[in-house]
Amino acid sequence: MIYLDHNATTPMDPQVLEAMLPYLKEHFGNPSSESHPYGWQAKAAVEHARKLVASVIQASPEEVIFTSGATESNNLALLGYARANGQFGKHLITVSTEHKAILDTCHQLEREGFEVTYLNVDHKGFINIEELKKSIRKDTILISVMAANNEVGTLQDIKKIGEIAHENNICFHSDAAQAFGKMNIDVNELNIDMLSISGHKIYGPKGVGALFIKKKKPKLELQALNFGGGQEGGLRPGTLNVAGIVGLGKSSEIVLSSLEKDQEHLQSLNKLFLSSLQNQLSDIVINGPKENRLCSNLNLSFIGVPSAALMMELREVAVSSGSACASGNASASYVLQAMQLSEKKIQSAIRFGFGRFNTQEEILKAAELVIQAVKKLRGT
DSSP states (O other): OEEOBTTTOOOOOHHHHHHHHHHHTTOOOOTTOOSSHHHHHHHHHHHHHHHHHHHHTTOOGGGEEEESSHHHHHHHHHHHHHHHHGGGOOEEEEETTSOHHHHHHHHHHHHTTOEEEEEOBOTTSOBOHHHHHHHOOTTEEEEEOOSBOTTTOBBOOHHHHHHHHHHTTOEEEEEOTTTBTTBOOOTTTTTOSEEEEEGGGTTSOTTOEEEEEOOOSSOOOOOOSOOSOOTGGGTSOSOOOHHHHHHHHHHHHHHHHHHHHHHHHHHHHHHHHHHHHHHHOSSEEEESOSSSBOTTEEEEEETTSOHHHHHHHOTTEEOBSSOGGGTTOOSOOHHHHHTTOOHHHHHTEEEEEOOTTOOHHHHHHHHHHHHHHHHHHHTO
16 A cells, blocks of 8 residues: 555654653653652653654743644633633634634534634635634634645645734634644744644654643633643643653654655655646646645545545555545535535545655556546546
8 A cells, every 4th residue: 555645644653653662661650650760750751752842833841731632732722712711702713624623612612602703715725814804803812723724735824813813912723733743833933822733643643742822921821621630730631641742752853853854855745746647637626725735735636536436446545535534424525615616626636645754656656546547437
């Protein structure tokens, strides 16, 4: 199999596994156990990982709390902030193409009496900045816009959105599950107050992530979703996943040293794959922008070829038709629908996700297999 679904998850980097193994075996201590070396060693490992994660986004270690992944981070950011600050306003703003971890959380807040504005996007997946400004109300307390879309790779103007939020004294959160580790992120320069990340998107383990909460005055107040301990400042109680956190830290350390190299590699693979297809096939449409796009993502519609049929034909290539978190849903992609693409484009869309360990040989082979499958299904 050639794995081209890196937007769904990434294989663990061998260096990450190597760093984790001691904390799954001999270094098994609980970081909350402060009376003996086992606990001290575990706590030191957690704090070292916290520093590494913070370094990737130019934050301070005390601004990072560990979670089970970006979904939990998104839930804690939106539910925690809205519930703690509801007395100041009951209105939030987000985007119709956000991940389900944001949209479903917003629906829950609506059931609790909050109002949510869902911004529209254009045919490339970008919001209209003027529409954002017009949507702001006196009771708006939070704006949440993802940095990079998980289906079509659209990179929103996060810095500008953050500026607008702060000009109106509104908290700004961004789901960076897809952007973290693939592009430069400086939370201060981008005016971000809260940022969600996930380990398994950057060649780390599944089941671990983090939430950046900016240290500022007055303090950002969040209400915990779980109860039972004082870990992570009381916002995420429970015994810490030490091995997972060490893995997230190691994968962050690798990002710090290889981000530019990875970006160049992914861009070259993306370009090679697309040009190989375009040389042999007609009626291919790029969904999303050609510029301001996540370097690992390529969403294509092969007009006249249903995506389900194409994926069945591609036995040797792992791809998807959209978000892995919505793959159990047979309905068409809500992201592509929100972009107002034609039914032909939506029904024939395939998401290709390139990764650190893909080779040019793999990409050329995958392109060849796609070309053969499309020609077969088109009867040409």
